[in-house]
């Protein structure tokens with residue numbers, strides 16, 4: 291169904307292109323990009339059609355997801371390239387292959403005769419253990435928190451402060467045969483990753499996550515002196531798989547001054563990922579298609595990253611393999627990851643650091659200001675989201691490249707103040723289907739989707755015409771920061787996107803903490 295829809299669409303666009311054909315290649319007969327017209331060319335129908343096709347990319351497969359390296363993900367790459375082929379005189383594109391560590395786990399946990407429904411962390415090794423539970427002190431973030439009795443037993447650890455992977459590795463170093471991490475907020479841990487091994491602190495042990503209620507109940511009994519025998523079983527597939535970023539470049543525009551826009555092409559295992567990040571890739575893809583009617587002064591690059599959900603692996607690979615010269619040519623990176631959340635806010639990456647005290651490289655503040663002004667002109671409010679690198683813009687920041695973008699929110703709860711600004715429901719997650727099976731076509735909010743895609747179009751029109759509003763790139767800053775990228779790989783992989791910064795990292799139920 292995806293393929294036939296694509297063929298039909300390709301035929302329509304091809305006919306339209308014939309009428310304009312004279313201008314292709316050097317595009318002398320096309321007008322310079324016009325921001326208002328480019329924004330007007332973004333329609334709900336076009337976004338909606340692509341969202342349905344992307345849902346089919348997942349649902350036409352047995353797994354019903356688009357997790358990297360799956361059949362649904364390969365369909366996604368075909369979907370993107372199918373549309374790029376309709377504007378092939380305007381863009382060149384390539385697949386950038388790389389190896390990424392895939393992980394898929396399931397398992398079970400019972401203790402004292404009670405069966406629980408745990409989550410199993412990504413990259414948890416396989417194994418089964420039957421042994422007493424031993425309570426780990428504090429939050430289990432340092433080796434001293436692990437008592438000697440942990441050896442040959444199952445460590446019971448509270449979530450928070452440091453990443454899940456550190457806890458599992460420290461448990462392994464202390465000789466534990468398994469680790470169970472319980473939530474530090476009501477309810478279950480919604481999922482998480484240990485991050486790809488190896489890590490210096492130790493080897494991972496089979497690691498499961500349970501609810502706060504389950505954990506504290508066990509803790510009370512253990513603290514009361516009871517011995518509780520746990521049974522933990524984990525079965526994992528962990529293997530390197532080849533996957534691909536897609537990188538599309540305008541043939542026109544100054545190739546030494548490039549605007550890069552990106553979103554991620556993969557979903558989590560749980561569902562088809564149509565908001566996360568179907569919305570972002572469709573938003574930039576539709577803008578790419580519409581841009582083909584115009585000439586630009588600057589080059590524009592559209593990037594579709596793979597394996598974001600396993601720790602920004604595609605964007606990291608891309609940035610790590612940029613030569614210093616190529617790095618310097620990128621004047622700005624704009625990221626779009628979740629732009630149609632059902633209970634949305636318009637959150638701008640806090641490039642100037644005004645809200646979260648973490649600013650981006652020079653140019654990031656200007657990019658934030660551009661979007662702030664654009665939303666203001668539409669009579670729309672904005673808020674800010676932490677600029678700490680929890681989506682594919684992270685590697686760009688680390689490499690000294692200014693960045694920006696728009697985000698409509700994930701698992702955190704909307705506040706009353708935000709309801710006053712954006713409508714929607716207070717006390718409900720921005721995206722109740724975040725990383726769930728329900729993140730499908732019906733999960734999308736089209737008001738936010740259309741608005742944000744017009745914002746993308748406005749940014750493309752602005753920066754593809756001129757980068758005069760941005761400071762020049764600073765080669766010194768780029769080199770200094772780029773070294774940091776390789777120095778602290780695990781620190782980087784802890785990142786997960788969220789709106790409000792909280793120093794209690796355990797409150798972020800996304801990836802690694």
Ligand SMILES: *[C@@H]1O[C@H](CO)[C@@H](O)[C@H](O)[C@H]1NC(C)=O
Nearest residue numbers: 404477478501502503504507
């Ligand atoms: C485990 O925690 C969940 C979620 O809080 C709760 O519904 C369930 O009853 C708990 N199970 C046991 C055995 O305590």
Ligand SMILES: *[C@@H]1O[C@H](CO)[C@@H](O)[C@H](O)[C@H]1NC(C)=O
Nearest residue numbers: 397398417418522523524525
């Ligand atoms: C629990 O997991 C272990 C290891 O994967 C497996 O051998 C066992 O059959 C599972 N038990 C149940 C009740 O599913």
Ligand SMILES: *[C@@H]1O[C@H](CO)[C@@H](O)[C@H](O)[C@H]1NC(C)=O
Nearest residue numbers: 389390391488528529530531
């Ligand atoms: C995956 O590839 C890396 C790098 O080549 C290698 O170090 C690692 O052992 C591989 N992991 C597995 C599970 O094959």
Ligand SMILES: *[C@@H]1O[C@H](CO)[C@@H](O)[C@H](O)[C@H]1NC(C)=O
Nearest residue numbers: 642643644645646647648649
């Ligand atoms: C902002 O961050 C800087 C550098 O990390 C720090 O010195 C400063 O105290 C912070 N300011 C606030 C208001 O948190």
Ligand SMILES: *[C@@H]1O[C@H](CO)[C@@H](O)[C@H](O)[C@H]1NC(C)=O
Nearest residue numbers: 349727728729730731732733
């Ligand atoms: C989309 O997700 C919702 C919520 O999980 C589900 O009820 C619906 O059936 C899904 N749509 C399709 C086409 O499967």
Ligand SMILES: *[C@@H]1O[C@H](CO)[C@@H](O)[C@H](O)[C@H]1NC(C)=O
Nearest residue numbers: 652763764765766767768770
């Ligand atoms: C470039 O970056 C370096 C290192 O961060 C800084 O010391 C220098 O002042 C910057 N130069 C300009 C022109 O901004």
Ligand SMILES: [Zn+2]
Nearest residue numbers: 566567627628
């Ligand atoms: Zn995402």
